[in-house]
Amino acid sequence: MTHRVVVVGAGFGGLFAIKALRRADVEITLINGTAYHLFQPLLYQVATGILSEGEVAPPIREVLRRQDNVDVRLGWVQDIDVESKVVSVAGPGIDYTVPYDTLIVAAGASQSYFGNDGFADHAPGMKSIDDALELRARIFGAFEVADLHTDPETIERWMTFVVVGAGPTGTEMAGQIAELAHRTLRGQYKHIDSRKARILLVDAVGAVLNTFGDHLSAKAEIELGKLGVEVRTDTKVVAVDATGIEVESNGQRERIPAMTKVWAAGVSAPPLGGKLAAATGAKTDRAGRILVEPDTSLPGHPEIFVLGDMMNLAGEDGKPLPGVAQVAIQSGRHAADQIKRRLTGKETGQPFRYFDKGSLATISRFSAVASIGKVRLSGFPAWVVWVAVHLFYLVGFKNRVTAVLHWAVSFLGRGRSERVSTEQQAFARQAIRAYGDPFRRTDDRSTATGTADEQAR
Numbered sequence: 037m038t039h040r041v042v043v044v045g046a047g048f049g050g051l052f053a054i055k056a057l058r059r060a061d062v063e064i065t066l067i068n069g070t071a072y073h074l075f076q077p078l079l080y081q082v083a084t085g086i087l088s089e090g091e092v093a094p095p096i097r098e099v100l101r102r103q104d105n106v107d108v109r110l111g112w113v114q115d116i117d118v119e120s121k122v123v124s125v126a127g128p129g130i131d132y133t134v135p136y137d138t139l140i141v142a143a144g145a146s147q148s149y150f151g152n153d154g155f156a157d158h159a160p161g162m163k164s165i166d167d168a169l170e171l172r173a174r175i176f177g178a179f180e181v182a183d184l185h186t187d188p189e190t191i192e193r194w195m196t197f198v199v200v201g202a203g204p205t206g207t208e209m210a211g212q213i214a215e216l217a218h219r220t221l222r223g224q225y226k227h228i229d230s231r232k233a234r235i236l237l238v239d240a241v242g243a244v245l246n247t248f249g250d251h252l253s254a255k256a257e258i259e260l261g262k263l264g265v266e267v268r269t270d271t272k273v274v275a276v277d278a279t280g281i282e283v284e285s286n287g288q289r290e291r292i293p294a295m296t297k298v299w300a301a302g303v304s305a306p307p308l309g310g311k312l313a314a315a316t317g318a319k320t321d322r323a324g325r326i327l328v329e330p331d332t333s334l335p336g337h338p339e340i341f342v343l344g345d346m347m348n349l350a351g352e353d354g355k356p357l358p359g360v361a362q363v364a365i366q367s368g369r370h371a372a373d374q375i376k377r378r379l380t381g382k383e384t385g386q387p388f389r390y391f392d393k394g395s396l397a398t399i400s401r402f403s404a405v406a407s408i409g410k411v412r413l414s415g416f417p418a419w420v421v422w423v424a425v426h427l428f429y430l431v432g433f434k435n436r437v438t439a440v441l442h443w444a445v446s447f448l449g450r451g452r453s454e455r456v457s458t459e460q461q462a463f464a465r466q467a468i469r470a471y472g473d474p475f476r477r478t479d480d481r482s483t484a485t486g487t488a489d490e491q492a493r
Contacts, residue, residue: 201301
């Protein structure tokens, strides 16, 4: 009987594990909550109109079309029976189970609001295509609505944008909103001056891009200042509502009226991590990540591997490995290698060794920061490295070509290729929550109708 491998999650970890098993004698079932692979590092460019969602989210079936040993299935894993080795999945309107011999869990990370989940209604995160399209609608819509008003306070509230979290995502987002306001949209409105938009970058830590080191952090803050971004470090968000945000700094609270808020602070493991830990007796950290063995398997369960953002594994410096794409990619390949060794009767259990290829973040067009080993780059040279690296990891030749074309439009010119947004994108989050699962409602309605028809007969 062919060895059955179930992979949960089509992010970098899951996808690279599957590709590494292309020639192995295994049957792979990939379970993912969407039909696409998401290149999350460029999600902010979808939100700010540079790239389309298709360029950062190619269909999984297209990516894996030449790999015959993969069965792609849509759904969300609800439970894992580690004794029977069965995964229970909720699909759109249908529940099903999938047996496994080896399980790879690489379900990524969720946005963390540090216990204030109600903030999500007013400050979307940056973890999904839905998030990015909602933010695109909110950002471009804010200028449209501001142009309709005559009251200065109302206009200012609509033209104030607050980004929470000064890591790479938040920094890139703040920089792109500033470029939109000061460069792309300049002169396109009759009643407002888009250059008067106020962009704030807020973080509870003491520095922008604090993991990049003091030198690059200072460079990034200077560049943001040149763009007109107000940077507020050592500032904690204490409340968020529809029309503003409250922050606290040095014991003083302040309310900032703002219609558009972006949450780019904090991540946590998805609920599946807690379920898997409970089923296997594994421990988790404060963010819900599972503490794994050196080979990324679970203690007492060598047949289960946990990868990428979901695992807590110490690097050579003794600190947990960061939740970045390279960790997911390399851990995915390592797990696949362990499976292949096990199938051929070779010794397994080799520890995962992470090779740090560095960190990158853009500030604006032609300006970025890069930390690669002992090398520190900033400005245009770092931006060139950023372009090259992101093109390399974009999945699909077509996506690379169109990304280059759209970057040319946005960075060499003033245009944005993807400014279209809809009312549904802006408000669907609340509508879906109120309406419930449409697939379940359809099933319930069909069942109820069938019962009534039978009674009538």
